[in-house]
Amino acid sequence: MxxxxxxxxxxxxxxxxxxxxxxxxxxxxxxxxxxxxxxxLLKTERSWDGKLYKSYPAGRPQLTVLKIVIPAHTTLPWHMHPMPNVGYVLSGNLHVESRDGHHQTTLHAGDVLPEMVGSAHRGYTDNAPVKLIVFYAGAKGLPTATTVH
Structure with missing residues (x-):
């Protein structure tokens, strides 16, 4: 049993x-x-211009995520980022260029861009606005970008 x-x-x-x-x-x-x-979507040690990222900023880590809307026919000012960051295009076409004129690229909806760190660049739009999400891996008190004159 x-x-x-x-x-x-x-x-x-x-x-x-x-x-x-x-x-x-x-x-x-x-x-x-x-x-x-x-x-x-992206796994890299280099920014879109091919330069290696050297390190993250010193200090207490602070993550920042921005939703950015750039109107049609708009050119952003020349600027630099002091930290690694990556942009994800939700809609529209974003044209990006380095200030030295050696690097240019165009992004479309669904594209990602590992941004330049410490090098001046800007973006501009064509006939449609651009919506993008940008993720910054910075440090507390550090600005996500600075304008270059």
């Missing part, structure tokens, strides 16, 4: 485990809940 009971318990555990392992696949095949998907 004990052997029958142990066998029944073992068989039940096997069936429960098998059901648990196959349930997600069955749910997906039946139009069930989708699984989360993670896609790397």
């Amino acid at each position: 004990r052997l029958v009971r142990r066998t029944a318990i073992a068989l039940t555990l096997v069936l429960i485990t098998a059901r648990a392992l196959t349930a997600p696949a069955a749910a997906a095949a039946a139009g069930g809940p989708e699984k989360p998907v993670s896609t790397v």
Whole structure:
């Protein structure tokens, strides 16, 4: 009798485990809940002009995320960033150029740009506004950008 009971318990555990392992696949095949998907948009040690990032700023780390909207036919002032940052274009076309004239690029919706650190550059728009999100990895009290005259 004990052997029958142990066998029944073992068989039940096997069936429960098998059901648990196959349930997600069955749910997906039946139009069930989708699984989360993670896609790397950018992983780099260099800014868009090819220069290596040297380090993060000294001090207490401070992360800043900005949503920036640039109107159509707008040119931003020449500026520099004292920290690594990356922009993600939500909509529009953003043209970016270095002040020395050696580097230019154009970004479209869905593109990412690892920004230059310590080098003057600017962006400008064409016939449509640009919306972008910029993530800054800085230090407390440090500005995200400074205007260059």
